[in-house]
Amino acid sequence: MDDLIAELAGVLGEANVLVSEQDQAPFITDWLGKYRGAARAVVRPGSTADVAAVMRICARHKAPVVPQGGNTSMSGGATPDASGQAIILSLTRLNSIRNIDAVGNTITVDAGVVLAKVQQAAGAAGRFFPLSLGAEGSCTIGGNLAANAGGVAVLRYGTMRELTLGLEVVLADGRVWDGLTALRKDNTGYALRDLFIGSEGTLGVITGAVLKLFARPHARASAFVAVRDAAAALALLATVRDRCGDRLTAFEFMTGECLALILRHIGDARLPLAATPPAAVLIELSDQDDEPELRERLEAALAEGIEAGLVLDAAIAQDGTQAKAFWRIREGVSEALVREGKAAKHDVSMPVSAMAEFVAVADAAVRRVAPGVRPIVFGHLGDGNLHYNLLPAEGQDPAAFAAIAPELTRIVHDEIGRRRGSISAEHGIGQLRVDEMPLRKAPLELELMHQLKHLLDPAGLLNPGKLMPAATKN
Amino acid sequence: MDDLIAELAGVLGEANVLVSEQDQAPFITDWLGKYRGAARAVVRPGSTADVAAVMRICARHKAPVVPQGGNTSMSGGATPDASGQAIILSLTRLNSIRNIDAVGNTITVDAGVVLAKVQQAAGAAGRFFPLSLGAEGSCTIGGNLAANAGGVAVLRYGTMRELTLGLEVVLADGRVWDGLTALRKDNTGYALRDLFIGSEGTLGVITGAVLKLFARPHARASAFVAVRDAAAALALLATVRDRCGDRLTAFEFMTGECLALILRHIGDARLPLAATPPAAVLIELSDQDDEPELRERLEAALAEGIEAGLVLDAAIAQDGTQAKAFWRIREGVSEALVREGKAAKHDVSMPVSAMAEFVAVADAAVRRVAPGVRPIVFGHLGDGNLHYNLLPAEGQDPAAFAAIAPELTRIVHDEIGRRRGSISAEHGIGQLRVDEMPLRKAPLELELMHQLKHLLDPAGLLNPGKLMPAATKN
Numbered sequence: 013m014d015d016l017i018a019e020l021a022g023v024l025g026e027a028n029v030l031v032s033e034q035d036q037a038p039f040i041t042d043w044l045g046k047y048r049g050a051a052r053a054v055v056r057p058g059s060t061a062d063v064a065a066v067m068r069i070c071a072r073h074k075a076p077v078v079p080q081g082g083n084t085s086m087s088g089g090a091t092p093d094a095s096g097q098a099i100i101l102s103l104t105r106l107n108s109i110r111n112i113d114a115v116g117n118t119i120t121v122d123a124g125v126v127l128a129k130v131q132q133a134a135g136a137a138g139r140f141f142p143l144s145l146g147a148e149g150s151c152t153i154g155g156n157l158a159a160n161a162g163g164v165a166v167l168r169y170g171t172m173r174e175l176t177l178g179l180e181v182v183l184a185d186g187r188v189w190d191g192l193t194a195l196r197k198d199n200t201g202y203a204l205r206d207l208f209i210g211s212e213g214t215l216g217v218i219t220g221a222v223l224k225l226f227a228r229p230h231a232r233a234s235a236f237v238a239v240r241d242a243a244a245a246l247a248l249l250a251t252v253r254d255r256c257g258d259r260l261t262a263f264e265f266m267t268g269e270c271l272a273l274i275l276r277h278i279g280d281a282r283l284p285l286a287a288t289p290p291a292a293v294l295i296e297l298s299d300q301d302d303e304p305e306l307r308e309r310l311e312a313a314l315a316e317g318i319e320a321g322l323v324l325d326a327a328i329a330q331d332g333t334q335a336k337a338f339w340r341i342r343e344g345v346s347e348a349l350v351r352e353g354k355a356a357k358h359d360v361s362m363p364v365s366a367m368a369e370f371v372a373v374a375d376a377a378v379r380r381v382a383p384g385v386r387p388i389v390f391g392h393l394g395d396g397n398l399h400y401n402l403l404p405a406e407g408q409d410p411a412a413f414a415a416i417a418p419e420l421t422r423i424v425h426d427e428i429g430r431r432r433g434s435i436s437a438e439h440g441i442g443q444l445r446v447d448e449m450p451l452r453k454a455p456l457e458l459e460l461m462h463q464l465k466h467l468l469d470p471a472g473l474l475n476p477g478k479l480m481p482a483a484t485k486n
Numbered sequence: 487m488d489d490l491i492a493e494l495a496g497v498l499g500e501a502n503v504l505v506s507e508q509d510q511a512p513f514i515t516d517w518l519g520k521y522r523g524a525a526r527a528v529v530r531p532g533s534t535a536d537v538a539a540v541m542r543i544c545a546r547h548k549a550p551v552v553p554q555g556g557n558t559s560m561s562g563g564a565t566p567d568a569s570g571q572a573i574i575l576s577l578t579r580l581n582s583i584r585n586i587d588a589v590g591n592t593i594t595v596d597a598g599v600v601l602a603k604v605q606q607a608a609g610a611a612g613r614f615f616p617l618s619l620g621a622e623g624s625c626t627i628g629g630n631l632a633a634n635a636g637g638v639a640v641l642r643y644g645t646m647r648e649l650t651l652g653l654e655v656v657l658a659d660g661r662v663w664d665g666l667t668a669l670r671k672d673n674t675g676y677a678l679r680d681l682f683i684g685s686e687g688t689l690g691v692i693t694g695a696v697l698k699l700f701a702r703p704h705a706r707a708s709a710f711v712a713v714r715d716a717a718a719a720l721a722l723l724a725t726v727r728d729r730c731g732d733r734l735t736a737f738e739f740m741t742g743e744c745l746a747l748i749l750r751h752i753g754d755a756r757l758p759l760a761a762t763p764p765a766a767v768l769i770e771l772s773d774q775d776d777e778p779e780l781r782e783r784l785e786a787a788l789a790e791g792i793e794a795g796l797v798l799d800a801a802i803a804q805d806g807t808q809a810k811a812f813w814r815i816r817e818g819v820s821e822a823l824v825r826e827g828k829a830a831k832h833d834v835s836m837p838v839s840a841m842a843e844f845v846a847v848a849d850a851a852v853r854r855v856a857p858g859v860r861p862i863v864f865g866h867l868g869d870g871n872l873h874y875n876l877l878p879a880e881g882q883d884p885a886a887f888a889a890i891a892p893e894l895t896r897i898v899h900d901e902i903g904r905r906r907g908s909i910s911a912e913h914g915i916g917q918l919r920v921d922e923m924p925l926r927k928a929p930l931e932l933e934l935m936h937q938l939k940h941l942l943d944p945a946g947l948l949n950p951g952k953l954m955p956a957a958t959k960n
Contacts, residue, residue: 113837113838113839114724115720115724115838115839116837116838116839116840116870117727117838118837138728159673160673162671162673166670166671170648171671173677174644174648187930188930189928189930189931189934190928191931192906193906193907193908194837194906195835195836195837195870195906195907195908195911196640196835196838196868196869196870196871197636197640197645197835197866197869197870197871197908197911197912198835198908198910198911199633199634199636199684199908199910199911199912199913199914199915200908200909200910200915200919200923200926200927201684201915201923201927201931201935201953202681202684202685202689202934202935202938202939203647203677203680203681203683203684204931204934204935206677206680206681207676207677207680207681209677210673210675210676210677211676215676226731227727227728227731227732228728229731246589250588250589253591253701254612254701254702254774255774255775256774257700257701257703257732257773257774258701258731258732258733259732299731300728300729300730300731301729305779361669361670361671361672362669363587363590363592363668363669364587364589364590364591364670365587365589365590366590392671394670395670395671396590396669396670396671397670397671432666432667432668432669433667433669434667434669434671434672434673434674435674436672436673436674437669437671437672437673438671438673439673440673441673441674441675445674449674449675452674453674453675454663454664456661456662456663457663457665457675457678460663460676460678461675461676461678463941464676464941465676467937467938467941479675
């Protein structure tokens with residue numbers, strides 16, 4: 013056993029320092045099976061003090077540290093490189109809900125608490141925590157914070173950044189910044205909190221957070237709506253927003269190709285419409301109570317959409333079961349994609365008003381390079397966030413498609429750049445997009461990022477190879 | 487004319503470099519008349535490029551720069567010191583609305599645009615910009631961003647930080663960071679935007695911003711409600727929130743002493759209640775439409791409050807005129823305070839659940855030191871933000887009160903510290919609270935702030951003496 017491992021075991025106990033291949037297996041590969049790394053050890057601290065001790069030891073030994081929560085990153089953000097030098101710092105033993113304040117509408121949690129547990133604890137206190145995403149049963153709050161998670165309720169409640177009041181962070185040198193305040197307003201200095209949120213574990217290790225809670229909505233209304241295209245969907249979004257205001261909780265867009273794919277692969281998905289439309293949106297409203305009023309309001313908005321020629325057909329859920337069936341379609345997209353083959357995936361955002369035009373231009377541009385390529389486009393239209401995926405032409409050799417996939421990504425991201433969009437709306441940069449950063453960010457912005465990184469992690473030990481491209485300057 | 491002035495005049499024209507005492511007068515004193523400084527020149531750039539040129543010149547001459555918008559800071563944040571070395575950089579000529587995107591719900595503006603002009607432009611486009619505060623007719627967006635302004639709609643829409651998507655910032659060395667994106671979701675790096683927001687002009691000069699717009703609420707319902715005390719008000723807040731959700735737009739608290747003061751000094755203020763109550767709240771709901779439904783909902787919440795013994799008496803506005811009269815009371819507080827005498831003012835925040843207990847404890851604590859002292863307490867209860875003001879005892883010599891005021895402030899802020907609150911919820915640190923920073927911030931947080939300041943403004947030229955206390959380390 014080397015010195016580093018011995019010191020870590022001295023603090024955490026040998027049971028919490030995993031060195032065997034078998035013990036490490038779940039930690040060194042990302043859940044998508046896309047990245048495979050190696051670790052010198054996986055450590056499992058049980059407290060903030062433990063994390064601080066680990067960081068002090070690793071700093072002394074100059075050992076790189078890869079923080080990991082539920083290991084559900086979409087971009088390889090929590091998987092070490094192949095060098096075998098890294099210590100994986102698993103936060104999942106930090107899993108206490110420290111406090112719920114139902115009057116102040118806040119919850120204070122350890123970073124390793126699973127998202128679903130926070131949702132449940134809020135519900136048990138008669139409150140609501142709105143962050144909701146596919147991995148909610150296994151992702152952790154710390155990971156949600158590191159990645160500034162989004163999901164299906166951003167339109168109304170914002171991303172993880174907007175849902176957070178305070179943070180506790182262990183710095184690269186093991187010092188603990190206690191920013192665990194529960195304040196809605198505090199103008200006494202620089203926004204350290206926001207520096208750590210979304211930094212993908214490259215500036216510090218988040219160990220605790222104070223999150224906002226909300227009044228619990230007791231009424232929901234959902235509609236599955238056929239539209240002509242993204243432009244019609246955008247116009248309908250404006251109508252629904254004007255009529256429904258903050259009640260609008262989700263506005264999810266899917267193209268007809270997307271729907272066809274779902275129907276092909278997801279056995280229990282049923283379209284609530286007479287025919288597969290050119291495109292569709294799933295709309296959800298929520299409110300404190302009064303479901304009939306909510307449904308009427310949604311009907312009125314859709315009637316206005318029909319009148320304006322925006323809505324081709326629509327189904328309104330009559331109960332929770334029907335609403336669930338609508339969501340089953342939306343949630344089946346990722347699964348259907350996997351079953352169809354290996355897609356070139358893009359998680360892009362842009363000004364909401366640019367989306368319809370972007371889809372048309374990007375579709376044409378990728379088809380010029382790859383005739384027959386199948387764009388499978390869906391996403392959070394109200395947030396300007398599209399999951400723009402490309403499947404090979406029917407019958408195309410997967411290897412041939414894989415060979416042109418980087419070129420297709422360049423085309424898609426060039427179009428995003430022209431609209432001042434983002435090449436990662438919610439999935440983060442991680443390893444997946446790190447090499448693109450110098451192409452997509454202005455040199456001044458990269459320089460400022462490098463300086464911030466150097467300030468907080470001068471030895472470059474925190475999650476190396478993620479988010480921050482290797483410095484090219486100096 | 488010295489070299490610096492000549493260079494500035496060469497870029498901006500002599501008409502935009504003010505050196506005479508008379509021309510400088512409106513810029514060197516804060517609007518409250520509390521701080522009076524001196525300037526080497528007041529410069530009035532007309533574009534971002536102008537600002538960049540000014541910063542390059544000032545950096546070369548090592549001249550301190552004090553950015554200034556509408557000069558409405560509550561904490562002397564835009565007033566230079568008395569040395570006469572500073573260049574005041576007035577942003578008011580940068581006053582264009584660059585773009586309104588009614589589909590994407592964004593507005594892009596120059597930093598010098600007056601807040602009311604943004605509100606009006608949003609309204610003209612059928613949209614709504616929610617930031618609203620007393621100085622809205624003269625404060626600028628750049629100042630709102632530098633101070634992370636709050637106001638009366640934070641409860642629903644958040645502070646300026648939450649209302650902002652993108653920024654354009656001129657750095658201390660004159661380079662321009664173009665972060666003027668209109669993205670709702672963008673996880674591609676560190677939150678530079680949030681570093682500049684709330685930094686009071688000490689890290690860079692904000693020259694432009696992309697702000698969020700919202701659906702325009704067409705219905706309002708307002709109530710003026712008598713309650714026993716802050717504890718009852720807090721319980722009522724929970725009830726109203728549960729019943730009304732996001733419709734709750736304002737929940738403003740005033741003590742009975744506060745009301746009595748208003749009635750004494752504000753001739754046109756009329757209480758809509760039979761008698762002056764021990765305390766009161768002004769509640770406002772807003773929604774897309776359907777004013778009768780909104781009023782009914784408010785009535786139901788208040789009925790529940792009466793049932794629970796929380797509400798002593800209540801008046802619901804029957805029309806806009808009555809609602810305006812309710813707000814006249816709330817808005818009269820500051821004016822009434824000024825007329826009554828010189829108060830020791832505190833703009834504090836804390837966890838919402840701690841407020842009632844704080845008021846009781848702080849009242850008792852200040853009375854021990856200053857018998858007869860009159861706490862005049864009001865504020866944004868839903869945000870945990872109180873304006874906790876202390877007037878001298880009736881008939882007390884103002885000089886004697888001024889002598890103990892710092893001790894009273896220490897007592898109030900100590901109580902805030904015990905509840906992990908903030909000594910500046912929305913007014914900023916500026917000059918007013920800068921000396922308290924070392925007492926109220928953890929050493930590690932101050933150290934990180936100093937490092938960030940040094941990174942972005944190594945020569946310490948940006949708004950010296952504001953927000954950042956002089957470094958005591960190294």
